Amino acid sequence: MITENVNLAGRSYPIFIGDNAFGFMACQMRDTAKSRRLVCVADSAVCAAYPDRVRELSQLMPIIEIPAGEKSKSVEMFGQLCSKLAALGIDRKSALLAMGGGVIGDLAGFVAAAYMRGIDFYQIPTTLLAMVDSSVGGKTAVNIPEGKNLVGAFHQPKGVFMDTEFLGTLPKREFAAGMAELIKCSLINDAEFFGELESLETPLCAGHPFLSKALAKACAMKARVVSADECETASSGGRALLNLGHTFGHAVEKCAGYGNVLHGEAVSQGIVMCMMYSRRLGLISDAEIGRVESLLEKNSLPIRPSCPLDAAAMLDSMFHDKKTRSGKLRLVLLRGIGKAFEQDGDPDLARKTIDEFIGR
Ligand SMILES: NC(=O)c1ccc[n+]([C@@H]2O[C@H](COP(=O)([O-])OP(=O)(O)OC[C@H]3O[C@@H](n4cnc5c(N)ncnc54)[C@H](O)[C@@H]3O)[C@@H](O)[C@H]2O)c1
Structure with missing residues:
Protein backbone atom coordinates (compact mmCIF):
# COMPACT_ATOMS: atom_id res chain seq x y z
CA MET A 1 0.00 0.00 0.00
CA ILE A 2 1.24 3.53 -0.79
CA THR A 3 0.69 6.41 1.65
CA GLU A 4 0.59 10.08 0.70
CA ASN A 5 -0.08 12.96 3.09
CA VAL A 6 -2.00 16.18 2.83
CA ASN A 7 -0.10 18.63 5.04
CA LEU A 8 -2.38 21.18 6.66
CA ALA A 9 -0.90 21.67 10.14
CA GLY A 10 -3.51 20.41 12.67
CA ARG A 11 -5.78 19.16 9.90
CA SER A 12 -3.23 17.02 8.03
CA TYR A 13 -4.36 13.57 6.93
CA PRO A 14 -3.13 10.44 5.20
CA ILE A 15 -4.27 8.92 1.90
CA PHE A 16 -3.88 5.13 1.71
CA ILE A 17 -3.70 3.74 -1.83
CA GLY A 18 -3.74 0.10 -2.92
CA ASP A 19 -5.75 -3.05 -3.44
CA ASN A 20 -6.02 -3.70 0.30
CA ALA A 21 -6.98 -0.20 1.49
CA PHE A 22 -10.54 -1.30 2.35
CA GLY A 23 -9.34 -4.12 4.62
CA PHE A 24 -6.90 -1.74 6.28
CA MET A 25 -9.70 0.79 6.84
CA ALA A 26 -12.00 -1.89 8.32
CA CYS A 27 -9.23 -2.87 10.73
CA GLN A 28 -8.74 0.74 11.87
CA MET A 29 -12.49 1.29 12.22
CA ARG A 30 -12.85 -1.86 14.35
CA ASP A 31 -10.67 -0.13 16.93
CA THR A 32 -12.33 3.26 16.51
CA ALA A 33 -15.82 1.75 16.92
CA LYS A 34 -14.92 0.75 20.49
CA SER A 35 -14.90 4.38 21.60
CA ARG A 36 -16.98 6.35 19.08
CA ARG A 37 -20.19 5.93 17.14
CA LEU A 38 -19.61 5.51 13.41
CA VAL A 39 -21.96 5.77 10.46
CA CYS A 40 -21.41 5.09 6.78
CA VAL A 41 -23.14 6.91 3.93
CA ALA A 42 -22.85 4.75 0.82
CA ASP A 43 -23.80 4.74 -2.86
CA SER A 44 -26.59 2.18 -3.52
CA ALA A 45 -24.87 0.85 -6.67
CA VAL A 46 -21.62 0.29 -4.76
CA CYS A 47 -23.53 -1.54 -1.99
CA ALA A 48 -25.15 -3.78 -4.59
CA ALA A 49 -21.80 -4.57 -6.23
CA TYR A 50 -19.91 -5.24 -2.96
CA PRO A 51 -22.25 -7.15 -0.58
CA ASP A 52 -19.33 -8.73 1.33
CA ARG A 53 -17.73 -5.38 2.07
CA VAL A 54 -21.09 -3.94 3.12
CA ARG A 55 -21.62 -6.91 5.45
CA GLU A 56 -18.18 -6.38 7.00
CA LEU A 57 -18.83 -2.67 7.57
CA SER A 58 -22.36 -3.20 8.86
CA GLN A 59 -20.94 -5.17 11.80
CA LEU A 60 -19.22 -1.96 12.89
CA MET A 61 -21.73 0.76 12.01
CA PRO A 62 -25.13 1.50 10.46
CA ILE A 63 -25.02 2.03 6.70
CA ILE A 64 -27.24 4.62 5.06
CA GLU A 65 -27.70 3.84 1.37
CA ILE A 66 -28.16 6.78 -0.99
CA PRO A 67 -29.61 6.36 -4.50
CA ALA A 68 -26.82 6.53 -7.11
CA GLY A 69 -26.60 9.64 -9.26
CA GLU A 70 -26.13 13.40 -9.23
CA LYS A 71 -29.78 13.96 -8.20
CA SER A 72 -28.85 12.79 -4.69
CA LYS A 73 -26.54 15.78 -4.26
CA SER A 74 -29.47 17.96 -3.19
CA VAL A 75 -30.47 20.16 -0.27
CA GLU A 76 -33.38 17.78 0.33
CA MET A 77 -31.09 14.76 0.64
CA PHE A 78 -28.79 16.80 2.89
CA GLY A 79 -31.73 17.47 5.23
CA GLN A 80 -32.86 13.84 5.23
CA LEU A 81 -29.36 12.66 6.03
CA CYS A 82 -28.97 15.07 8.93
CA SER A 83 -32.28 13.80 10.37
CA LYS A 84 -31.11 10.19 10.00
CA LEU A 85 -27.86 10.98 11.84
CA ALA A 86 -29.84 12.56 14.67
CA ALA A 87 -32.15 9.53 14.85
CA LEU A 88 -29.10 7.25 15.06
CA GLY A 89 -27.71 9.26 17.98
CA ILE A 90 -24.67 10.50 16.05
CA ASP A 91 -22.98 13.09 18.26
CA ARG A 92 -20.08 15.53 18.07
CA LYS A 93 -17.55 12.78 18.82
CA SER A 94 -18.90 10.44 16.13
CA ALA A 95 -17.40 10.01 12.68
CA LEU A 96 -18.96 9.54 9.27
CA LEU A 97 -17.60 7.45 6.40
CA ALA A 98 -18.45 8.32 2.79
CA MET A 99 -18.28 5.32 0.45
CA GLY A 100 -18.92 6.02 -3.22
CA GLY A 101 -18.00 8.40 -6.03
CA GLY A 102 -17.83 12.19 -6.01
CA VAL A 103 -21.58 12.51 -5.45
CA ILE A 104 -21.49 10.64 -2.14
CA GLY A 105 -18.20 12.25 -1.06
CA ASP A 106 -19.50 15.77 -1.72
CA LEU A 107 -22.90 15.15 -0.12
CA ALA A 108 -21.73 13.23 2.94
CA GLY A 109 -18.76 15.58 3.34
CA PHE A 110 -21.11 18.54 3.44
CA VAL A 111 -23.31 16.78 6.00
CA ALA A 112 -20.18 16.12 8.09
CA ALA A 113 -19.19 19.80 7.76
CA ALA A 114 -22.55 21.05 9.00
CA TYR A 115 -23.97 18.41 11.37
CA MET A 116 -23.36 19.63 14.95
CA ARG A 117 -21.11 22.32 13.35
CA GLY A 118 -18.78 19.69 12.01
CA ILE A 119 -17.94 16.07 12.76
CA ASP A 120 -15.03 13.94 11.57
CA PHE A 121 -15.33 12.14 8.27
CA TYR A 122 -13.40 9.65 6.16
CA GLN A 123 -13.50 9.18 2.41
CA ILE A 124 -13.69 5.76 0.74
CA PRO A 125 -13.72 6.76 -2.95
CA THR A 126 -14.96 4.12 -5.38
CA THR A 127 -14.67 5.88 -8.76
CA LEU A 128 -11.47 6.94 -10.49
CA LEU A 129 -12.66 10.54 -10.52
CA ALA A 130 -13.25 10.47 -6.77
CA MET A 131 -9.81 8.91 -6.22
CA VAL A 132 -7.82 11.41 -8.27
CA ASP A 133 -9.90 14.44 -7.54
CA SER A 134 -12.94 14.81 -5.29
CA SER A 135 -11.94 12.75 -2.22
CA VAL A 136 -8.83 14.83 -1.56
CA GLY A 137 -8.84 18.53 -0.77
CA GLY A 138 -11.90 19.06 1.42
CA LYS A 139 -14.33 20.63 -1.05
CA THR A 140 -17.86 19.50 -0.16
CA ALA A 141 -21.14 20.66 -1.68
CA VAL A 142 -24.67 20.05 -2.85
CA ASN A 143 -26.42 21.43 -5.94
CA ILE A 144 -29.35 23.85 -6.07
CA PRO A 145 -31.54 24.48 -9.13
CA GLU A 146 -29.52 27.65 -9.82
CA GLY A 147 -26.26 25.77 -10.21
CA LYS A 148 -23.98 22.87 -9.37
CA ASN A 149 -22.00 22.93 -6.11
CA LEU A 150 -23.39 26.36 -5.17
CA VAL A 151 -23.89 25.43 -1.50
CA GLY A 152 -20.98 23.85 0.30
CA ALA A 153 -18.06 24.14 2.69
CA PHE A 154 -14.39 23.35 3.00
CA HIS A 155 -14.16 20.39 5.38
CA GLN A 156 -11.09 18.17 5.20
CA PRO A 157 -11.47 14.42 5.80
CA LYS A 158 -9.48 12.73 8.58
CA GLY A 159 -8.25 10.10 6.14
CA VAL A 160 -8.82 8.74 2.64
CA PHE A 161 -8.86 5.01 1.90
CA MET A 162 -8.44 4.41 -1.84
CA ASP A 163 -9.00 0.76 -2.63
CA THR A 164 -8.20 0.17 -6.31
CA GLU A 165 -10.23 -3.07 -6.32
CA PHE A 166 -13.40 -0.97 -6.46
CA LEU A 167 -12.42 0.13 -9.96
CA GLY A 168 -12.96 -3.41 -11.28
CA THR A 169 -16.72 -2.84 -11.50
CA LEU A 170 -16.64 0.79 -12.65
CA PRO A 171 -18.18 1.19 -16.15
CA LYS A 172 -15.50 1.89 -18.80
CA ARG A 173 -16.96 5.29 -19.66
CA GLU A 174 -16.73 6.36 -15.98
CA PHE A 175 -13.14 5.11 -15.82
CA ALA A 176 -12.24 7.16 -18.91
N1 LIG B 1 -15.15 17.91 -4.20
C1 LIG B 1 -14.40 18.04 -5.25
O1 LIG B 1 -13.27 18.54 -5.19
C2 LIG B 1 -14.90 17.53 -6.57
C3 LIG B 1 -14.04 17.43 -7.66
C4 LIG B 1 -14.52 16.90 -8.85
C5 LIG B 1 -15.84 16.48 -8.95
N2 LIG B 1 -16.66 16.61 -7.86
C6 LIG B 1 -18.06 16.13 -7.93
O2 LIG B 1 -18.02 14.72 -8.09
C7 LIG B 1 -19.23 14.29 -8.72
C8 LIG B 1 -18.89 13.30 -9.80
O3 LIG B 1 -18.23 12.22 -9.20
P1 LIG B 1 -18.21 10.77 -9.90
O4 LIG B 1 -17.79 10.93 -11.31
O5 LIG B 1 -17.46 9.88 -8.99
O6 LIG B 1 -19.77 10.43 -9.97
P2 LIG B 1 -20.74 9.49 -9.13
O7 LIG B 1 -20.48 9.57 -7.69
O8 LIG B 1 -22.11 9.82 -9.60
O9 LIG B 1 -20.35 8.02 -9.64
C9 LIG B 1 -20.53 7.72 -11.02
C10 LIG B 1 -21.37 6.45 -11.20
O10 LIG B 1 -20.57 5.32 -10.85
C11 LIG B 1 -21.25 4.48 -9.92
N3 LIG B 1 -20.21 3.85 -9.13
C12 LIG B 1 -19.45 4.38 -8.16
N4 LIG B 1 -18.49 3.53 -7.77
C13 LIG B 1 -18.66 2.41 -8.49
C14 LIG B 1 -17.97 1.17 -8.55
N5 LIG B 1 -16.89 0.93 -7.82
N6 LIG B 1 -18.43 0.22 -9.39
C15 LIG B 1 -19.53 0.46 -10.18
N7 LIG B 1 -20.19 1.61 -10.19
C16 LIG B 1 -19.76 2.59 -9.35
C17 LIG B 1 -22.19 5.41 -9.18
O11 LIG B 1 -23.29 4.71 -8.65
C18 LIG B 1 -22.60 6.37 -10.30
O12 LIG B 1 -23.65 5.82 -11.05
C19 LIG B 1 -19.92 15.54 -9.22
O13 LIG B 1 -21.01 15.83 -8.39
C20 LIG B 1 -18.86 16.63 -9.08
O14 LIG B 1 -19.41 17.90 -8.85
C21 LIG B 1 -16.21 17.11 -6.68
Missing part, protein backbone atom coordinates in the same frame (compact mmCIF):
# COMPACT_ATOMS: atom_id res chain seq x y z
CA ALA A 177 -13.86 10.24 -17.36
CA GLY A 178 -11.58 9.85 -14.33
CA MET A 179 -8.59 9.56 -16.66
CA ALA A 180 -9.27 13.12 -17.87
CA GLU A 181 -8.61 14.40 -14.33
CA LEU A 182 -5.53 12.21 -13.98
CA ILE A 183 -4.03 13.42 -17.28
CA LYS A 184 -4.93 16.97 -16.18
CA CYS A 185 -2.83 16.50 -13.01
CA SER A 186 0.21 15.56 -15.09
CA LEU A 187 -0.31 18.53 -17.43
CA ILE A 188 -0.39 21.04 -14.58
CA ASN A 189 3.11 20.59 -13.23
CA ASP A 190 4.51 17.11 -13.80
CA ALA A 191 5.85 16.57 -17.33
CA GLU A 192 7.66 13.43 -16.17
CA PHE A 193 4.35 11.88 -15.04
CA PHE A 194 2.82 12.83 -18.40
CA GLY A 195 5.72 11.01 -20.09
CA GLU A 196 5.10 7.93 -17.95
CA LEU A 197 1.40 7.85 -18.90
CA GLU A 198 2.37 8.36 -22.54
CA SER A 199 4.84 5.51 -22.54
CA LEU A 200 2.51 2.86 -21.01
CA GLU A 201 2.07 -0.01 -23.46
CA THR A 202 -1.59 -0.36 -22.57
CA PRO A 203 -3.63 2.55 -21.18
CA LEU A 204 -4.43 2.52 -17.46
CA CYS A 205 -7.34 0.30 -16.43
CA ALA A 206 -8.49 -1.54 -13.29
CA GLY A 207 -5.75 -3.95 -12.25
CA HIS A 208 -3.04 -2.18 -14.31
CA PRO A 209 0.37 -2.49 -12.59
CA PHE A 210 0.95 1.30 -12.78
CA LEU A 211 -2.50 2.24 -11.39
CA SER A 212 -1.65 2.72 -7.70
CA LYS A 213 1.51 4.66 -8.55
CA ALA A 214 -0.41 6.89 -10.94
CA LEU A 215 -3.04 7.55 -8.25
CA ALA A 216 -0.28 8.35 -5.75
CA LYS A 217 1.32 10.81 -8.17
CA ALA A 218 -1.98 12.56 -8.85
CA CYS A 219 -2.79 12.69 -5.11
CA ALA A 220 0.69 13.99 -4.23
CA MET A 221 0.27 16.77 -6.76
CA LYS A 222 -3.19 17.64 -5.47
CA ALA A 223 -1.96 17.47 -1.85
CA ARG A 224 0.88 19.94 -2.63
CA VAL A 225 -1.46 22.40 -4.28
CA VAL A 226 -4.11 22.12 -1.53
CA SER A 227 -1.51 22.46 1.25
CA ALA A 228 -0.32 25.73 -0.29
CA ASP A 229 -3.74 27.23 -1.01
CA GLU A 230 -6.44 25.32 0.89
CA CYS A 231 -9.38 27.64 0.25
CA GLU A 232 -8.40 28.83 -3.24
CA THR A 233 -7.62 32.36 -2.11
CA ALA A 234 -4.21 32.80 -3.82
CA SER A 235 -4.39 35.62 -6.36
CA SER A 236 -2.68 33.45 -8.96
CA GLY A 237 -1.11 30.04 -9.42
CA GLY A 238 -2.72 28.34 -6.39
CA ARG A 239 -5.49 25.80 -6.14
CA ALA A 240 -7.19 27.38 -9.15
CA LEU A 241 -4.62 25.65 -11.38
CA LEU A 242 -6.58 22.44 -10.74
CA ASN A 243 -9.27 24.02 -12.93
CA LEU A 244 -7.23 23.37 -16.08
CA GLY A 245 -9.75 22.56 -18.82
CA HIS A 246 -12.70 23.31 -16.52
CA THR A 247 -13.84 26.77 -17.67
CA PHE A 248 -14.23 25.62 -21.30
CA GLY A 249 -15.29 22.18 -19.98
CA HIS A 250 -18.12 23.53 -17.82
CA ALA A 251 -19.38 25.43 -20.88
CA VAL A 252 -19.47 22.14 -22.84
CA GLU A 253 -21.28 20.42 -19.94
CA LYS A 254 -23.87 23.18 -19.70
CA CYS A 255 -24.50 23.41 -23.46
CA ALA A 256 -24.74 19.66 -23.83
CA GLY A 257 -27.26 19.57 -20.98
CA TYR A 258 -26.08 18.18 -17.65
CA GLY A 259 -25.90 14.41 -17.67
CA ASN A 260 -25.41 14.06 -21.45
CA VAL A 261 -21.64 14.50 -21.26
CA LEU A 262 -19.72 13.17 -18.26
CA HIS A 263 -17.70 15.77 -16.37
CA GLY A 264 -14.40 14.15 -17.40
CA GLU A 265 -15.45 14.02 -21.05
CA ALA A 266 -16.17 17.75 -20.89
CA VAL A 267 -12.82 18.39 -19.17
CA SER A 268 -11.05 16.50 -21.97
CA GLN A 269 -12.67 18.82 -24.54
CA GLY A 270 -11.87 21.78 -22.27
CA ILE A 271 -8.19 20.81 -22.15
CA VAL A 272 -8.11 20.76 -25.97
CA MET A 273 -9.63 24.26 -26.08
CA CYS A 274 -7.13 25.52 -23.46
CA MET A 275 -4.33 24.29 -25.68
CA MET A 276 -5.88 25.92 -28.77
CA TYR A 277 -6.16 29.18 -26.84
CA SER A 278 -2.55 28.83 -25.62
CA ARG A 279 -1.39 28.19 -29.22
CA ARG A 280 -3.07 31.44 -30.31
CA LEU A 281 -0.78 33.19 -27.78
CA GLY A 282 2.25 31.34 -29.20
CA LEU A 283 2.77 29.46 -25.93
CA ILE A 284 2.48 25.81 -26.97
CA SER A 285 3.65 23.96 -30.07
CA ASP A 286 1.60 21.81 -32.45
CA ALA A 287 3.82 18.87 -31.49
CA GLU A 288 2.94 19.19 -27.79
CA ILE A 289 -0.77 19.57 -28.56
CA GLY A 290 -0.52 16.44 -30.70
CA ARG A 291 1.03 14.48 -27.82
CA VAL A 292 -1.70 15.52 -25.37
CA GLU A 293 -4.50 14.81 -27.85
CA SER A 294 -3.14 11.41 -28.63
CA LEU A 295 -2.91 10.51 -24.91
CA LEU A 296 -6.51 11.68 -24.38
CA GLU A 297 -7.71 9.65 -27.38
CA LYS A 298 -5.76 6.59 -26.30
CA ASN A 299 -7.70 6.77 -23.04
CA SER A 300 -11.08 6.87 -24.83
CA LEU A 301 -11.60 10.60 -24.24
CA PRO A 302 -13.12 13.03 -26.78
CA ILE A 303 -10.89 15.64 -28.42
CA ARG A 304 -13.65 16.90 -30.74
CA PRO A 305 -17.17 18.11 -29.85
CA SER A 306 -19.08 15.07 -28.64
CA CYS A 307 -22.46 16.76 -29.29
CA PRO A 308 -23.70 19.91 -31.09
CA LEU A 309 -22.40 23.05 -29.31
CA ASP A 310 -23.47 26.69 -29.56
CA ALA A 311 -20.44 29.04 -29.42
CA ALA A 312 -22.35 32.11 -28.16
CA ALA A 313 -24.07 30.14 -25.40
CA MET A 314 -20.74 28.58 -24.39
CA LEU A 315 -19.00 31.95 -24.11
CA ASP A 316 -21.92 33.32 -22.13
CA SER A 317 -21.80 30.41 -19.71
CA MET A 318 -18.04 30.94 -19.25
CA PHE A 319 -18.80 34.40 -17.88
CA HIS A 320 -21.15 32.87 -15.34
CA ASP A 321 -18.64 30.25 -14.22
CA LYS A 322 -17.89 30.18 -10.47
CA LYS A 323 -14.25 30.81 -11.41
CA THR A 324 -15.04 34.18 -12.99
CA ARG A 325 -13.55 37.02 -10.91
CA SER A 326 -15.35 40.40 -10.83
CA GLY A 327 -16.93 39.65 -14.19
CA LYS A 328 -13.55 38.84 -15.79
CA LEU A 329 -12.84 35.61 -17.59
CA ARG A 330 -10.14 33.63 -15.77
CA LEU A 331 -8.36 30.82 -17.64
CA VAL A 332 -5.74 28.23 -16.83
CA LEU A 333 -3.41 27.95 -19.83
CA LEU A 334 -0.38 25.89 -20.78
CA ARG A 335 3.12 27.12 -21.59
CA GLY A 336 3.83 23.51 -22.49
CA ILE A 337 3.25 20.08 -20.96
CA GLY A 338 3.60 20.35 -17.15
CA LYS A 339 3.57 24.16 -17.21
CA ALA A 340 0.12 25.47 -16.30
CA PHE A 341 -0.51 29.05 -15.27
CA GLU A 342 -3.49 31.31 -14.72
CA GLN A 343 -4.39 34.57 -16.40
CA ASP A 344 -7.33 36.78 -17.35
CA GLY A 345 -8.93 35.57 -20.55
CA ASP A 346 -9.68 37.61 -23.67
CA PRO A 347 -13.35 37.08 -24.70
CA ASP A 348 -12.54 37.52 -28.43
CA LEU A 349 -9.79 34.92 -28.31
CA ALA A 350 -12.02 32.61 -26.29
CA ARG A 351 -14.78 32.94 -28.92
CA LYS A 352 -12.30 32.24 -31.75
CA THR A 353 -11.05 29.20 -29.85
CA ILE A 354 -14.57 27.84 -29.37
CA ASP A 355 -15.33 28.40 -33.08
CA GLU A 356 -12.10 26.59 -34.01
CA PHE A 357 -13.05 23.66 -31.74
CA ILE A 358 -16.64 23.45 -33.01
CA GLY A 359 -15.38 23.56 -36.61
CA ARG A 360 -13.16 20.50 -36.16
